[in-house]
Amino acid sequence: MMGWYGGGMAGGAWVFMGLFWIVLIAAIIWLVVRLLPSGNHGHAAPVPTAPVAAPPVPGPRAESPLEILDRRLALGEIDLETYQAHRAAIIASRGGVQ
Numbered sequence: 202m203m204g205w206y207g208g209g210m211a212g213g214a215w216v217f218m219g220l221f222w223i224v225l226i227a228a229i230i231w232l233v234v235r236l237l238p239s240g241n242h243g244h245a246a247p248v249p250t251a252p253v254a255a256p257p258v259p260g261p262r263a264e265s266p267l268e269i270l271d272r273r274l275a276l277g278e279i280d281l282e283t284y285q286a287h288r289a290a291i292i293a294s295r296g297g298v299q
Contacts, residue, residue, distance in 0.1 A: 270287050270288055
């Protein structure tokens, strides 16, 4: 018979071809799911759409207790007697160091 080439593919070739197509289709589906932005379900880090902002510039430092006390005296919130008593208590709590 003309055109007959020994019975076609052997059984192992059919298995290999079937596995090849299954792997190829699975890889295409995986790529499509991976590349689509429709909800990444926490698997991949989101791609930033804007540049990341620089860290905030540190603001003014917090006032020390003595500075707060000085400010309150200057604003007239406390009298001199109260100021002196609180100042002495703050200095005593620090071990006598200003």
